[in-house]
Amino acid sequence: MLTVSVKWQKKVFESIEVDTLQPPYVFKAQLYDLSGVPPERQKIMVKGRLLKDDADWSKLGLKNGQKLMMMGTADEIVKAPEKGPVFMEDLPEEEQAANLGYSAGLVNLGNTCYMNSTMQCLKSVPELKSELSNYQSARTKDVDQTSHMLTVATRELFRELDKSVKAVAPMPFWMVLQKKYPQFAQLHNGNHMQQDAEECWTQMLYTLSQSLKPPSPSEDPDAVRALFGLNLRSSEESSETESVFSLKCHISHEVNHLHEGLKHGLKGELEKTSPALGRTAVYIKESLIDSLPRYLTVQFVRFFWKRESNQKAKILRKVDYPLELDIYDLCSEDLRKKLEAPRQKLRDIEGQKLGLQASAKSSSNGDDVKMTDAEGSSNGSGESSSGDQQGGAASHMTGIYDLVSVLTHKGRSADSGHYVSWVKQESGKWVQYDDANTSLQREEDITKLSGGGDWHMAYIVMYKARLISM
Numbered sequence: 175m176l177t178v179s180v181k182w183q184k185k186v187f188e189s190i191e192v193d194t195l196q197p198p199y200v201f202k203a204q205l206y207d208l209s210g211v212p213p214e215r216q217k218i219m220v221k222g223r224l225l226k227d228d229a230d231w232s233k234l235g236l237k238n239g240q241k242l243m244m245m246g247t248a249d250e251i252v253k254a255p256e257k258g259p260v261f262m263e264d265l266p267e268e269e270q271a272a273n274l275g276y277s278a279g280l281v282n283l284g285n286t287c288y289m290n291s292t293m294q295c296l297k298s299v300p301e302l303k304s305e306l307s308n309y310q311s312a313r314t315k316d317v318d319q320t321s322h323m324l325t326v327a328t329r330e331l332f333r334e335l336d337k338s339v340k341a342v343a344p345m346p347f348w349m350v351l352q353k354k355y356p357q358f359a360q361l362h363n364g365n366h367m368q369q370d371a372e373e374c375w376t377q378m379l380y381t382l383s384q385s386l387k388p389p390s391p392s393e394d395p396d397a398v399r400a401l402f403g404l405n406l407r408s409s410e411e412s413s414e415t416e417s418v419f420s421l422k423c424h425i426s427h428e429v430n431h432l433h434e435g436l437k438h439g440l441k442g443e444l445e446k447t448s449p450a451l452g453r454t455a456v457y458i459k460e461s462l463i464d465s466l467p468r469y470l471t472v473q474f475v476r477f478f479w480k481r482e483s484n485q486k487a488k489i490l491r492k493v494d495y496p497l498e499l500d501i502y503d504l505c506s507e508d509l510r511k512k513l514e515a516p517r518q519k520l521r522d523i524e525g526q527k528l529g530l531q532a533s534a535k536s537s538s539n540g541d542d543v544k545m546t547d548a549e550g551s552s553n554g555s556g557e558s559s560s561g562d563q564q565g566g567a568a569s570h571m572t573g574i575y576d577l578v579s580v581l582t583h584k585g586r587s588a589d590s591g592h593y594v595s596w597v598k599q600e601s602g603k604w605v606q607y608d609d610a611n612t613s614l615q616r617e618e619d620i621t622k623l624s625g626g627g628d629w630h631m632a633y634i635v636m637y638k639a640r641l642i643s644m
Contacts, residue, residue: 176236180218182209182244194231202227210248217245276599277335281343282609288371289348289358291595294607295579295636296378297332298597299469305386305397306332317385320354325385327351328378341610354381371581371593372473372634379419402471406440407464407506415464420471420634425489432472432495432635436504439475462506466571469578470501470637476625477588486588492626495577497617499637502573516570516642523642570644575637582623582630594630596620 176192187208192201202213202225218225220234220242277297280290296302306329313322327347334342352359355377360367383398399417408414423435440461472495480487502513578598585591595607596615604615625631 176238176240178236178238178240178242180205180208180242180244182211182246185209192231192236194236197227198225198229198231199227201225205244209244209246211244211246212248215246219243275601275603276597276605276612278338279341279607279610279612280335281341283343283345283348284366285368286344286348286366287593287609288369288374289351290344290609291581291593291607292371292374292378293328293331293344293347294595294597295581295634296375297335298579298599298636299401300600301401301468302382302398303332306382309386316387320350321381321384323350324354324378324381328382368588368590370477370588371583375471375581375634376419401468403465404463404467404470405465406461409460409462416461420473421463423472423474423493425475425491425493427491429491429493432493432499433501435474435493436472436501440504462509463501463504464506464509466501466505466509466573466639468639470499470575470639472635472637474625474631474633474635476583476631476633488583488586488588490586490625490627490631492624493632494624495621495632495635497577497621499575499577500573501575505573513571513573516572516644517574519644520572520574520640520642568643569641572640572642574640576640577620577635578638579636580620580623580632581634583633584628584630586628593633596623 176194177189178192180187180190182205187205190201190204190208199213202216202218205211205216205218206213213227220236223234225234280286280293282290306325309325309329311326313319317325324347327350331342331344331347351374358369358374360369379398379402383396383403386398387396399419402419403417404419404421406416406418408416421436422439423429423432424438425435426438429435429438440463442459442461474493476489477486478489479485502510502517505513580596582594582596583591584594594609596604597607598604604617604620606613606615623630623632
């Protein structure tokens, strides 16, 4: 960076730093702070040539210590600031991270992209970060030692990512993860093996759900299950209920869209004794969603065991997924009834934006209704369990979700290839986390990660519930 002086009228501004990587307009903005002369009025001579806003510094022959002349009149006389211009790199790291708008990447420690991509997606959930920040460093008797250590390591990793602008090496976290789950420590020819991101994701949620339980069993369910858990009710006579952390998108030649894959994933075969046949028979078991989570996670079932080659293979078929997902028709009858009023309110709000009149049924309840991104999670009844109130109205589920993160896999085998995460920031911008490398992405490109080739394709997607206050 060069340093020059600038003479203007009877004043001389000494030791002005010139960032030659920035266009001259930035230099003129510095002079505006010092002199009060707007950039469009400044006439600066450099070796007999007028300095233009978009000139190439390298072609101007500017030298260190050179004295420049500026002409132009200020709107008003201003005092020179007590401090010179502050550049981004001069700010403390925490301020740099805040100005950047998104957190740092994670260093690959040797086939740890599965872990890095998983943690970047989970870190994007502010309610989970809030629960972790309140987690005590002293272990309670209800939590085993390794689960406690992994929970603390997760909390510290998220904190470090938030305050750093440089890629973070997650060595302490990785060591604890291997201690808790030894399968992630497997070696091949002296190197750590690539692992399955979905397995890492599931194990992390299970561990955190054990650690972040409330003190009393009579209280609300643990924070992780409240945020990510959903109940599936079997349509069989037994009406069995199963609690899971994610839905499965099964892929076949009939599946072209996520919604179709979810329907396939909610069906399964069940062997049981048939009184009519007097023998064991195979029944088709269909399940419906009986409670909704704040964050809906879906795994694309792309990997299967190929018997003829005795190895894991990957389904490369393209399966489209939307930015907005509506799962109303996948819900149980009881849950649908609870979603009807919030959904009608949502339709009315969207209709009003288009100049349409609200339905008589919903308008009779008043006009003080709005969509909210309130923190909290479903308690299974379609209402936010956080007790969040907007003008005295609780937040309700609508069955509609917005895409907030995508974890992709590139390659033809789960035991190799590369994992990357794509995360929507609170600002609405999308960021790609490719281990240590981060880059802004266009939203329209996110849904193009749907497969059909050797490029990155969605393996896990996470959606955030769209709530409405009533």
